[in-house]
Structures are given as structure tokens and as C-alpha cells.
Amino acid sequence: MNTIGTTILGSPRIGPDRELKRAMERYWAGRIDAAELLAAGRSLRTRAWTGQRDAGLDSIPSGTFSHYDHVLDTAELFGALPERFTSLGLSPLDTYFAAARGVQDAPALEMTKWFDTNYHYLVPELGPDTKFTLTGSKPLDEYREARALGIETRPVLVGPVTFLLLAKSTAPGFAPLELLDELLPAYAELLRRLRDEGVEWVQLDEPAFAGDRTNAELNALTRAYHVLAKAQDRPKILVAGYFGGLGRGLGVLARSPIEAVAVDLVTDQSFVDAVAAEGALRDKEVLAGVVDGRNVWRTDPDRALEKARKLLGTAAAVSVSTSCSLLHVPYDVERETSLDARVKGWLAFARQKVDEVVLLGRALREEDADLAAARGAVADRATATEVTDPRVRERLAALRPEDAARPPYEQRAAAQQAELGLPPLPTTTIGSFPQTTDVRKARAALRSGELDEAGYVATMHTEIERVVRLQEELGLDVLVHGEPERNDMVQYFAEQLDGFAATESGWVQSYGSRCVRPPILFGDVSRPAPMTVPWARYAQQLSEKPVKGMLTGPVTILAWSFVRDDQPPAETALQVALAIRDEVADLEAAGVRVVQVDEPALRELLPLRAAGHEAYFAWAVRAFRVATSGAADTTQVHTHMCYSEFGEVLPAIDALDADVTSIEAARSKMEVLDDLSGAGFARGVGPGVYDIHSPRVPGVEEMADLLRTAVAAVPAGRLWVNPDCGLKTRGYAEVSPALENLVAAARQVRAEQA
Numbered sequence: 001m002n003t004i005g006t007t008i009l010g011s012p013r014i015g016p017d018r019e020l021k022r023a024m025e026r027y028w029a030g031r032i033d034a035a036e037l038l039a040a041g042r043s044l045r046t047r048a049w050t051g052q053r054d055a056g057l058d059s060i061p062s063g064t065f066s067h068y069d070h071v072l073d074t075a076e077l078f079g080a081l082p083e084r085f086t087s088l089g090l091s092p093l094d095t096y097f098a099a100a101r102g103v104q105d106a107p108a109l110e111m112t113k114w115f116d117t118n119y120h121y122l123v124p125e126l127g128p129d130t131k132f133t134l135t136g137s138k139p140l141d142e143y144r145e146a147r148a149l150g151i152e153t154r155p156v157l158v159g160p161v162t163f164l165l166l167a168k169s170t171a172p173g174f175a176p177l178e179l180l181d182e183l184l185p186a187y188a189e190l191l192r193r194l195r196d197e198g199v200e201w202v203q204l205d206e207p208a209f210a211g212d213r214t215n216a217e218l219n220a221l222t223r224a225y226h227v228l229a230k231a232q233d234r235p236k237i238l239v240a241g242y243f244g245g246l247g248r249g250l251g252v253l254a255r256s257p258i259e260a261v262a263v264d265l266v267t268d269q270s271f272v273d274a275v276a277a278e279g280a281l282r283d284k285e286v287l288a289g290v291v292d293g294r295n296v297w298r299t300d301p302d303r304a305l306e307k308a309r310k311l312l313g314t315a316a317a318v319s320v321s322t323s324c325s326l327l328h329v330p331y332d333v334e335r336e337t338s339l340d341a342r343v344k345g346w347l348a349f350a351r352q353k354v355d356e357v358v359l360l361g362r363a364l365r366e367e368d369a370d371l372a373a374a375r376g377a378v379a380d381r382a383t384a385t386e387v388t389d390p391r392v393r394e395r396l397a398a399l400r401p402e403d404a405a406r407p408p409y410e411q412r413a414a415a416q417q418a419e420l421g422l423p424p425l426p427t428t429t430i431g432s433f434p435q436t437t438d439v440r441k442a443r444a445a446l447r448s449g450e451l452d453e454a455g456y457v458a459t460m461h462t463e464i465e466r467v468v469r470l471q472e473e474l475g476l477d478v479l480v481h482g483e484p485e486r487n488d489m490v491q492y493f494a495e496q497l498d499g500f501a502a503t504e505s506g507w508v509q510s511y512g513s514r515c516v517r518p519p520i521l522f523g524d525v526s527r528p529a530p531m532t533v534p535w536a537r538y539a540q541q542l543s544e545k546p547v548k549g550m551l552t553g554p555v556t557i558l559a560w561s562f563v564r565d566d567q568p569p570a571e572t573a574l575q576v577a578l579a580i581r582d583e584v585a586d587l588e589a590a591g592v593r594v595v596q597v598d599e600p601a602l603r604e605l606l607p608l609r610a611a612g613h614e615a616y617f618a619w620a621v622r623a624f625r626v627a628t629s630g631a632a633d634t635t636q637v638h639t640h641m642c643y644s645e646f647g648e649v650l651p652a653i654d655a656l657d658a659d660v661t662s663i664e665a666a667r668s669k670m671e672v673l674d675d676l677s678g679a680g681f682a683r684g685v686g687p688g689v690y691d692i693h694s695p696r697v698p699g700v701e702e703m704a705d706l707l708r709t710a711v712a713a714v715p716a717g718r719l720w721v722n723p724d725c726g727l728k729t730r731g732y733a734e735v736s737p738a739l740e741n742l743v744a745a746a747r748q749v750r751a752e753q754a
């Protein structure tokens with residue numbers, strides 16, 4: 001059998017210096033043409049493939065590059081973009097970007113989280129009339145492109161079942177999975193064409209099977225791979241499951257006439273036994289995903305080899321791989337010049353992970369492989385005193401149940417009303433105001449030394465004052481300072497907390513051209529000094545109105561960082577919670593009467609399988625409550641959620657016990673309110689009435705109508721009026737009129753209620 005051998009399931013694609021981001025944004029702004037954009041992509045692919053070849057990988061993936069998102073690529077490949085984009089008469093590239101970003105009268109495809117990661121994909125829209133035809137040629141083009149460089153690759157595609165499960169139905173009562181038999185011939189045709197081209201192996205990703213799946217969905221998996229495997233003239237098929245164990249999907253794949261299965265042996269530590277026990281894998285190659293594709297720690301070679309060796313003899317061949325695509329980690333730790341040298345020695349980014357895979361592959365084949373450096377790094381981290389802080393440990397051990405509880409809501413609500421005297425349907429925003437070029441330039445200048453600290457503070461103060469005055473003019477009731485000083489709502493805090501390291505070049509794609517630099521949480525967390533208080537105090541003294549103190553919650557800080565893997569997340573979250581708790585106390589002491597603790601990632605960390613939900617809710621809710629329960633009754637605690645379907649987390653949102661919860665709702669027309677009421681939620685709630693993902697300015701009547709829908713579900717005394725999320729990605733030209741309309745809508749509905 002001709003095996004795959006050592007490999008990775010996919011690569012980062014935005015570019016080590018975010019070259020693709022810059023090229024895309026220039027193209028959208030009309031500053032470069034399509035040829036230049038395509039050349040930027042080609043150059044990145046060449047670098048990725050040649051680098052992987054030179055590192056000695058046996059099999060190199062292709063097709064994991066994307067101009068925006070790989071799920072959108074799949075919809076385009078099979079001719080499944082909605083008519084509202086294909087009818088615009090644009091070039092294929094601009095049609096693709098229209099679907100990703102929207103144009104006037106053709107709103108973008110919805111964007112949602114890719115499983116439990118911080119990457120967002122575009123949700124395909126499929127209905128009973130959707131027809132699939134192989135209209136694109138991206139996998140073939142990229143395969144040919146690599147071959148022209150002398151590099152044989154393995155095209156990677158989203159698998160047909162996962163593609164359909166990720167799609168949204170355009171017709172009531174219709175499930176996209178019903179389209180499987182329509183879709184499979186298009187995949188089979190693609191496989192045939194890839195084979196004609198000379199492709200030996202193709203990889204089909206089915207991460208949807210890391211979650212709970214119904215019998216019908218498992219049957220679809222069976223059917224898909226029996227049909228595809230039967231296709232004449234096809235490459236050998238590797239099916240990759242990742243972000244967890246495959247559950248019953250493993251048996252299905254074992255019984256399918258495919259040639260190889262990639263399994264994630266990092267996320268679910270017990271899954272290796274299931275794979276070893278699955279005798280039916282005897283005729284297949286197994287790719288042992290023992291190098292963590294989504295965290296940054298160097299792999300423990302002995303533990304990794306132990307897992308891979310368990311599989312020897314249970315499969316036709318065993319090779320070493322990453323647990324998932326390397327899309328979720330930065331490029332190269334060697335680019336970091338300011339990281340603490342000791343911490344740096346514990347890390348592996350994408351480039352280092354490729355080397356780890358190659359080394360472990362050699363060790364597994366009992367070839368010459370020197371594991372000493374890898375063993376040394378792992379041992380150094382395990383024994384480093386920098387990782388443990390006895391004071392933090394003591395504080396955690398001393399936590400009492402009452403530290404996670406406030407007095408009853410009714411008592412707090414009365415005290416807060418006496419303190420704040422807000423009108424019914426109070427208006428507010430979520431925190432950030434547009435991050436202007438001037439603000440970002442000032443931060444870049446501070447970093448480069450062109451601007452000193454005093455100059456930077458003065459620029460931020462000017463910005464804060466402008467934002468506060470604007471809100472006063474607009475007539476908002478609870479103000480914000482606008483968050484101009486924050487590069488990112490997680491990174492900003494991580495940079496000030498002990499136990500975290502920040503990177504300079506550790507960019508990871510979040511969606512399209514937008515990137516984040518997840519901080520690295522390597523040790524016990526504590527707060528050496530207040531993190532937001534001077535800005536909050538400055539903003540509050542500018543106005544008689546309450547200005548919200550703005551913090552990020554412990555769950556979101558964990559979700560958007562690379563988190564240590566040497567202790568349970570519950571413990572790490574409590575450490576972060578204690579730091580936030582101290583910040584809340586300091587904000588109160590500085591005269592701040594409303595504090596918002598954002599938890600937009602509460603849904604994101606929800607385990608993919610229901611069996612893990614209860615334990616997750618327990619630690620996530622406790623961490624939020626520890627962070628906020630030190631607040632006085634008179635201090636109004638807000639929280640905020642966005643970016644997700646909330647259904648499964650509604651009971652947890654209730655259990656957070658925040659006084660006010662603002663929640664994304666504009667696009668779903670307030671549906672979340674009925675669900676919240678159904679879950680027994682009886683505190684303040686601010687369903688978003690302004691969709692900030694769109695440049696559209698909503699009208700007064702449109703928002704008033706949403707509020708009228710809302711007052712039918714929530715008593716006016718508990719209803720807040722706010723946008724869906726922060727305004728940082730928008731411009732003032734849209735934000736000022738939109739907020740003016742929002743205040744007018746609130747006043748109108750207030751008058752109707754009187």
C-alpha cells in the first residue's frame with residue numbers, strides 16, 4: 001500500500017506578515033487589481049508548499065488556501081452560491097467577495113463560528129431547489145500549481161456531509177442533508193477529474209462528527225463514503241475527523257471502503273483506545289493526530305509516540321499528523337523577538353509543528369530521531385517555577401460559595417434604580433466606538449517609539465472626550481468611553497496580566513481579512529495593577545451620566561487565548577476571574593457605577609458533545625460569578641453576548657445573574673427574547689436593534705418596530721435599547737446617524753408605553 005506518511009491537515013494562509021489581509025483590503029479598496037491579488041495568494045502558497053517539502057513532510061496538503069473562507073470556497077466550487085450574488089453580473093472573484101461581504105441589496109451570507117474555534121465560516125444557504133454542479137476548479141488549479149513547482153500534493157476539501165450539516169436551510173421544514181444524493185455526483189465528478197490529473201490521495205474533512213450525531217446523520221456518512229468510494233477512477237480517499245473523537249462516526253468510517261482515516265488524538269485523550277479497538281481499521285492507514293493543531297505547546301514526544309504506537313498492528317499503516325489544520329496557530333515562533341526566552345522554548349507554532357510531525361514520524365518508523373531537545377523543552381516547562389504562583393493558589397483555595405453570589409436581583413434592581421435613576425427603555429452601546437486610523441496609528445507610533453506614553457495618553461483622552469460628548473449630544477442614557485486604547489478586547493487585558501505572554505507576529509485568521517493575536521496563557525494569572533481604571537475614571541469625570549466600566553470576562557479571555565494544557569480550564573478561568581474581580585472593585589472605588597463584563601465567547605467554548613455541557617456550564621458560570629459578585633448592590637453589572645446561536649446556553653446566561661444582558665438580536669428579529677423568557681430569564685435585557693455587521697444605517701421606524709416586538713416579550717421596565725455589538729469595525733459616517741435613530745426609536749416607544 002502506498003501510504004500518506006507524515007503530514008499536516010492544513011496550513012495557515014493569511015501570510016506570516018498578513019500579506020493576504022493587506023492584499024485583500026487593497027483589492028476591495030480598488031488600489032490593486034485582481035491579478036495582483038491572485039499573485040499575492042500564489043506567492044503565499046509557494047512559500048507554504050516549498051517550506052513543507054523542505055521540512056521533509058511525506059505528504060503536503062493543497063487547497064487549504066482561501067481568499068476568504070474554505071466553506072464559501074466549497075459552495076462556490078459546486079455552484080451553490082445564492083442567486084442574489086450570481087445575478088449581480090460580477091466576475092467570479094467579485095461574486096465570491098459579494099457573498100462574503102455583502103453589497104447593497106444583497107446582504108452577505110451569515111457568518112458563524114467554525115465548531116469551537118475562534119475562526120468564522122460563511123454559512124451556505126441551501127434549499128430544496130439547490131442544484132450542485134462542479135462549476136469551479138480551485139482544487140485542480142492549486143494541485144497543478146504545486147506540481148509545476150515539482151511538489152506532489154494532496155487536495156483537501158470539506159467533506160460532503162459536514163458541508164451540508166453546516167449549511168442553513170432556506171425553506172421551512174427542509175434539512176440541507178436531504179441534498180446528499182444531489183451533491184455526491186458533483187463530488188464524484190471532482191474526484192474523477194483530480195484522478196485524471198494524477199492526484200493520488202484526496203482528503204475530505206468531516207469534523208461535524210466530533211459532535212453528537214443522529215442515526216440519520218451517521219447513515220448519511222455511511223452513504224457518502226460508499227458512493228464516493230465506488231466512483232470509478234478516483235484518488236485514494238482520506239477522511240479526516242477533528243476537534244474531538246469521532247464517536248460512532250469511527251465505526252462508520254471503519255466500515256467504509258475508503259483508504260485512510262485521520263483521527264484527533266489530542267482533544268479527546270481516550271479516543272486512542274477506541275481507535276485501537278476498532279479492528280476494522282486493519283485495512284486502512286490511520287493518521288495519528290498527535291501534534292496539537294490548535295494550541296501552541298511543544299509536543300511531548302513520549303506521550304505522542306505512546307499513542308501512535310498503540311495503533312501499530314491495529315491498522316494497515318500508522319502515520320503521524322496534526323490533530324487538525326494549522327489554520328488556528330500562528331506561523332513561526334522564531335519570528336518572536338520579545339517573548340521571554342524560557343517561555344519561547346516551550347512553544348511550537350505552525351512551522352515548528354511541521355518539524356515535530358516529521359521527527360515523530362521518524363521515531364515511529366524507528367529511524368534515526370533525536371528526541372532530546374523536545375524532551376528537554378517539555379521537562380523545562382513542567383518544572384518551571386514561573387508557572388506557579390503560591391499566592392494565586394492560596395486565593396483560589398480560599399474561595400467560598402458566597403464569593404460567587406450576590407443578593408437577590410430584586411434587591412439589587414431597586415438599589416440601582418435609586419442610584420442611577422434611569423428612564424424606562426434606557427439607551428446604551430456595547431462599548432467600542434469606531435477604531436479610527438488615527439487611533440491605530442497612535443498605537444503603532446507608541447510601539448515604534450515615535451510617540452511617548454504621555455503623547456499616547458493625550459491622543460486617547462482626546463478620543464474619549466470626543467466619544468463622550470458625541471453620546472451626550474445623541475442623548476444616550478448610559479455612556480461608554482469607546483475603548484480606543486484597546487488593540488483587542490482580550491489581548492489588551494492579557495498584556496497587563498501576569499501569567500500571559502503576548503506575541504508580536506502571532507496572527508491567526510478570525511474571518512476574512514480580520515486577524516487576532518491570541519495571547520499565550522502559560523502560568524498562574526494575577527493582576528499586578530489596575531488595567532482599565534485610569535481610562536474609566538477619566539471618562540466618568542467628563543459626564544454627569546453614568547459611564548460603563550468595560551471588562552472582558554474570564555470565559556472569553558480563555559476562549560481567545562492559547563491556554564495552558566497542564567491544568568483544567570476551570571482552574572485557569574477562576575484565576576482570571578479573581579483578577580477581573582479586583583478590577584471591578586477598583587472601578588467601583590473610582591466612582592464607576594455600571595460595569596460591563598463581556599462574555600461573547602460563552603457559546604464558543606460549549607463542548608461539541610452534550611455529555612460535556614453540564615461540567616462546562618458549572619465552571620463557566622462560576623468563573624463569571626466570581627468575577628462579578630464582589631460588586632455592591634448599587635453597582636449595575638452588565639454582560640454582553642454576540643456571534644452565536646444562543647439556544648443551548650440560555651440557562652447559563654440566566655445563571656450568570658447579571659443585572660443586564662445585551663445580546664445580538666437584530667438579524668434574527670428579536671427571536672432570542674422568546675427563548676430567554678422561556679428559559680425563565682427575568683432580569684434586564686438589551687436585545688440588539690442595530691446590526692453592526694452591516695454598513696446599513698437602520699431607520700427609526702425599523703428599530704421602533706423591533707422594540708415593539710421586544711416589549712411584547714419583556715416588560716418595558718427591564719428592556720434596554722442598544723446595538724448588537726461594539727462599533728469598532730464601523731465608521732462614524734454610519735454610526736452617528738444610526739445611534740441618533742436608535743435614541744429616537746427608544747423615545748418613541750417610551751412615549752407609547754407611557
Ligand SMILES: CN1c2c(nc(N)[nH]c2=O)NC[C@@H]1CNc1ccc(C(=O)N[C@@H](CCC(=O)N[C@@H](CCC(=O)N[C@@H](CCC(=O)O)C(=O)O)C(=O)O)C(=O)O)cc1
Pocket residue numbers: 118437440441443444486487488489490491510513514515516517560600643729
Ligand atoms: C469580537 N471578536 C473578537 C474575537 N476574538 C478576539 N480576540 N477579539 C475580538 O474582538 N473573535 C470574534 C470576533 C471577531 N471579530 C474581529 C473583529 C475585528 C478584528 C480586527 O479588526 N482585527 C484587526 C487587528 C486588531 C489589532 O490587534 N489591532 C492592533 C494592531 C493593529 C495593526 O495591525 N496595526 C498595523 C499598523 C496600523 C496603522 O499604522 O494604521 C500593524 O501593526 O501593522 C491595534 O489596534 O493596535 C485586523 O486588522 O485584523 C478581529 C476580530
Ligand SMILES: N[C@@H](CCS)C(=O)O
Pocket residue numbers: 430431432489550598600640642725726727728
Ligand atoms: N465591549 C466590546 C464587546 C465586543 S463583543 C465592544 O464593544 O467591542
Ligand SMILES: [Zn+2]
Pocket residue numbers: 430600640641642643724725726
Ligand atoms: Zn459583541
